[in-house]
Amino acid sequence: MLQLLQTLQSGTGQDAEHLADACGVSRRTVFRDLESLKRAGVPVAFDTDGRRYRIDSDHFLPPTNLTVNEALAVLLLAADSEHLGSDPLRRAAGDAAAKIEASLPESMRERLAEIRAGVTLKPEATNPLTGKDEVYRLLLRANEVRRRVEVRYDCQTEYEQYATTLDPYHLLFHRRSWYVIGMSSHHKEVRTFNVGRIVSAEMLKTEFRIPRTFSVASYLGNAWRIMPGPEFAVHLRFEPLVAKNVSEVLWHATQQCDFAPDGTLDFRATVAGLSEIVWWVLGYGDQVEVLAPMRLRKMVAERTRRAAGRYHDV
DSSP: OHHHHHHHHTSSOBOHHHHHHHHTSOHHHHHHHHHHHHHTTOOOEEETTTTEEEOOTTOOOOOOOOOHHHHHHHHHHHTOGGGGTTOHHHHHHHHHHHHHHHHSOHHHHHHHHHHHTTOOOOOOOOOOOTTOHHHHHHHHHHHHHTEEEEEEEEETTTTEEEEEEEEEEEEEEETTEEEEEEEETTTTEEEEEEGGGEEEEEEEEEEOOOOTTOOHHHHHTTOSSSOOOSEEEEEEEEOHHHHHHHHTSOOOTTOEEEEOTTSOEEEEEEEEOSTTHHHHHHTTGGGEEEEEOHHHHHHHHHHHHHHHHTTTTO
């Protein structure tokens, strides 16, 4: 629908067939989306003589009355977009926040400026997706119109590039980057791909359907972050120096934290896959010990030995 709205707002006017071609959807989808736009209050006009649909180029979404707290939340979360790299969605949010701020009464802008001076949000380092704006937009459009995409992917774990036909079920932003989740012809199963590592992408004419049984929550399951795998009962013991800090954060939906009399913390969780949690454990260095499973204990021990070997001369 977003592509249709942008095409209509270009002001040139097109009939249903040309709109379908421009948006990569069927005529039936065009008519359905036109009705949805009308119900949403968008002034879609139909020229009976030219048999064309269009929207006035100066049409904007209706203004919204915001409270000080609402406006402050929007501005803090999105306005400082220059600090967030070239992530296209965040930059668009930053542009929107700037427009909202400009439309506010002067007295409200002054009050918000005073409040913002005392509040800072410092986001995590993110993948700026440099040069990947078009890939991101193509995936977003392909998801909307349910069209398959041919991608070439630079695989970090396999140390090679490969091509695959992808059904983009879902786009997910997690911690530092954008990911696309979908059925991969190369793997013959649902996989997660980092958008920043997609070398090229081309939308195909072939349509796809998202299975009724698919959901992001069920796909990720108990994954530590975004890479699901076999489930393990993880048991970690943290030293008193970091124990309270660890216990204050909800790291995983299944975690259980129990303090011992000596100040150490027993951290337990059921985790699907160990490839992601191993790096989190290593980040605590000598302040944590893996008690279970043995596979994770061996992974941490091996990486620790390798790291120590780099400093044998110290």
